[in-house]
Amino acid sequence: xxxxxxxxxxxxxxxxxxxxxxxxxxxKTFHSIDKITIAMVHGYATAGGMGIVSFCDLxxxxxxACLGFTAVNVGLFCMNGTAIMxxxxxxxxxx
Numbered sequence: 001x002x003x004x005x006x007x008x009x010x011x012x013x014x015x016x017x018x019x020x021x022x023x024x025x026x027x028k029t030f031h032s033i034d035k036i037t038i039a040m041v042h043g044y045a046t047a048g049g050m051g052i053v054s055f056c057d058l059x060x061x062x063x064x065a066c067l068g069f070t071a072v073n074v075g076l077f078c079m080n081g082t083a084i085m086x087x088x089x090x091x092x093x094x095x
Contacts, residue, residue: 050069
């Protein structure tokens with residue numbers, strides 16, 4: 001289950017803004033829950049699914065899990081907080 005990011009790319013300014021505001025509200029909800037949140041990933045967790053994984057406290061992934069910010073493939077930027085959370089969750093790059 002998920003959204004087709006190519007459809008999101010065709011939204012007008014208001015539609016795009018409303019879509020990303022809704023995602024941001026959902027991510028903030030995950031972040032503000034006073035209980036531990038755990039993402040269990042089996043298969044694909046991309047785009048919005050990856051955002052949910054980013055905002056959970058813990059992620060457990062099966063060997064076949066595929067994670068990614070796929071919106072960039074159609075020219076969208078993760079402007080709803082996931083780009084900010086990604087380095088915190090995944091760590092900085094090694095030198």
